[in-house]
Amino acid sequence: MSQRLPQFQTATATDEQKAVLNDILSGPRGNLNGPFLGWIFSPELAQHAQRLGAFCRYQTGLPLRLSELAILVTAARWSAQAEWYIHYPIALQAGLPADIAEAIRVGAEPTFADNDDQLIYRFATELYETKRVSDATYRQAVDRFGHTVVINLVGLLGYYALVAMTLNVFDMRAEGQSSLPFAD
Structure with missing residues (x-):
């Protein structure tokens, strides 16, 4: 899974490690795919x-x-190779058009038919590119989703940046991943 981390062995896991594993496996994810065996x-x-x-x-x-x-x-x-590999099929199953996902993957500007998709893309892209969100994009997001959801969106973007950093630093791949969506 990663050549930068030691192989995790459940047989020698501490009680704290076992508790985390149990919480992850019994929670909504139900698997350890992603950064968890690094963390x-x-x-x-x-x-x-x-x-x-x-x-x-x-x-x-x-x-x-x-x-x-x-x-x-x-x-x-x-x-983030594993992050894309894990979430790409989930996004498609949730209704995101494949051409939009592909444009995002290759760094092209997607053409959106759905206004909510375009707004989320613009919000995330502005935040990543400028480290800020414009007043117009912020106002549109709050008008559409409300303050709480916009706060949660910022949290989601920050959390998945942490996931991406973890996966990249420790060169982690997803279970079953044999191809890479990005040049390595």
Whole structure:
């Protein structure tokens, strides 16, 4: 999975590590695919991060299609191989058009038919490119989704940037991943 981290062995796991693994496996994810076997070497970080991740993935108030769109924008910005590999099929299943996902992957400007998709893309892209969101984009997002969901969107983008950094630093791949969506 990663040549930069030691192989994790459940037989020698600490009680804290076992508790994190149990929480992840019994939670909405049900698997350890992603950064979790990297974070497990710091069980306190792993526990906090996996709980934040469960919220950011499942409870932001955004429809799944829009959450997954934001995750794909993040994965592409960071060239996070495993993040894209894991979330691309989820995004398509949630209704994101494949041509939009492909444009994001290759760094092209997508053509959107859905205004919400365009707004989420613009919000995430402005934040990643300028480290800010324009007043116009912010106002449009708040008018459409409300303050709480916009706050949650920022949290989602930040969390998945953390995931991408973890995956990239430790050169982690997803379970079953044999192809790379980005040049390595």
